[in-house]
Amino acid sequence: MTVGFHDYDPRISRVLTFGSGMGHHSDHPRSYRPTAIAFWFIVGPVAIALSGYLPGKRLLLGADLPAGVYWQWRRWCTHKSFFNGDIGKALPQPSYAKTVENVKICVAKDDVVVPPTAVRRYASFLAQGGVSYVELDPSGLRVFLLLGISKALAKAMKACGQTFWI
Structure with missing residues (x-):
């Protein structure tokens, strides 16, 4: 990336x-789209609210992520412009x-x-x-x-x- x-x-x-x-969550095939939407709008936010970070290992989703990393990744994958909104702010040109x-x-x-x-x-x-x-x-x-x-x-x-x- x-x-x-x-x-x-x-x-x-x-x-x-x-x-x-x-990727945007709407890019996923219909069979996987509910999983992606649940991750971005339910599982991730609830897990972070409960533990202060995304416990990826416990959820069998890969590595644990700091909350800020998850929220940035979520912002990118739930906006059609992906990371363009962060260019010049959190990201260089x-x-x-x-x-x-x-x-x-x-x-x-x-x-x-x-x-x-x-x-x-x-x-x-x-x-x-x-x-x-x-x-x-x-x-x-x-x-x-x-x-x-x-x-x-x-x-x-x-x-x-x-x-x-x-």
Whole structure:
């Protein structure tokens, strides 16, 4: 998500993102949309009200997040302009033209959490930097729903035409 917000060390020759996008809760398929809406408008706010942070580990949602991080993320994913309202305030002005020369943005065609629509939107912001957008067909690959499954990530990277590098 942050490719346009960084100056990269010249030793970095390529960047690969998988499932990074600028998503709005309405981008999700209808089957997943109630889950996304519940997370942004019920589960997250109630969890933070009770514990002072988003207890992602206890809720089986990933990492614990400070309340401010959740609220910023929620603001982005519940507004069509995503993070544009924070540019010049909490975020610097991005430079999508000056980035790493070899950027591949990959997504699985059936990803319901960060759907292809959201990833294509992100890729379009980086288009002037010469990025490649790759949509993977997960048939034949084990579908990975949780971060940290390195064998599945390695397969996805190979499908994107990359050797395993991080």
